[in-house]
Amino acid sequence: MNIQKTDAEWKQHLADKGAEPLAFAVTRQAATERPFTGKYESHWEAGRYQCICCGQKLFDHQTKFDAGCGWPSFYQAADANAIAEHADRSLGMLRTETLCAQCGAHLGHVFPDGPQPTGLRYCMNSAALEFVPSGQDKK
Numbered sequence: 001m002n003i004q005k006t007d008a009e010w011k012q013h014l015a016d017k018g019a020e021p022l023a024f025a026v027t028r029q030a031a032t033e034r035p036f037t038g039k040y041e042s043h044w045e046a047g048r049y050q051c052i053c054c055g056q057k058l059f060d061h062q063t064k065f066d067a068g069c070g071w072p073s074f075y076q077a078a079d080a081n082a083i084a085e086h087a088d089r090s091l092g093m094l095r096t097e098t099l100c101a102q103c104g105a106h107l108g109h110v111f112p113d114g115p116q117p118t119g120l121r122y123c124m125n126s127a128a129l130e131f132v133p134s135g136q137d138k139k
Contacts, residue, residue, distance in 0.1 A: 003054050003103040010053065019052050019127070026127040027053050027105035030090075030097070035070025038126025047133040048078065049124075054103040058082050058129070059122070067114070067121055072129065074122040075114045083122075085110065098122060 005013065007028060014023045020039075025031035035041075040049065049059040049072070059074040067073035077083045081101055088097035088109065098107045107128045114121030 014052065017052070017130075019130075022127040023052050026125045027051075027100075027107075030106040031125075032108075033071070033125050033127050038071060040072040040124075040126040040129055040131060041070060043072070043131065045131070045133055047131055047136070049074075049129045049131055051100040051103060051105050051107070052128055052130045053105040054100060055130070056082055056100050056102040058100065058107070059124075061134075065115055067123070069121075069123055071108065071123045072126055073114070074124065075116075075118045075120055077122065083107065083110075098124070100128075 010028050011024050022033055026033060046061050048057050048061065050057050057078045060078050063074045063076045065073055065075060084099045084101040086097045086099065088095045095109045098110050099105060100107060105128055108122065108124040111121045111123060112119055
């Protein structure tokens with residue numbers, strides 16, 4: 001992780017960005033938004049999805065698909081080094097947690113039940129993402 005801040009600094013940073021209230025709980029405390037409530041679950045505009053905390057590019061719109069699970073889903077990260085993975089043994093099961101490799105923000109989980117060509121389903125929390133429409137450069 002290249003970016004480290006205290007909880008108070010993250011809260012202030014997210015508030016300054018106008019992030020939704022759930023963003024801190026999701027990204028810094030590994031909370032999960034309720035299914036079918038996130039702003040990007042049914043969002044299909046062309047552009048990129050980046051980390052709400054640090055702006056790291058995570059996904060391109062071309063890899064987004066409707067998994068029917070209630071969270072925005074992607075079959076491939078924008079860059080192999082953009083997302084870190086860790087074993088998550090919470091809730092009495094083994095899952096693979098996804099984190100922003102740059103700042104450590106909790107993003108969601110990845111599952112091996114997605115479409116080809118990867119067979120992966122990156123199941124993300126909308127509160128952890130920021131969308132940038134195609135043609136707009138934003139850091």
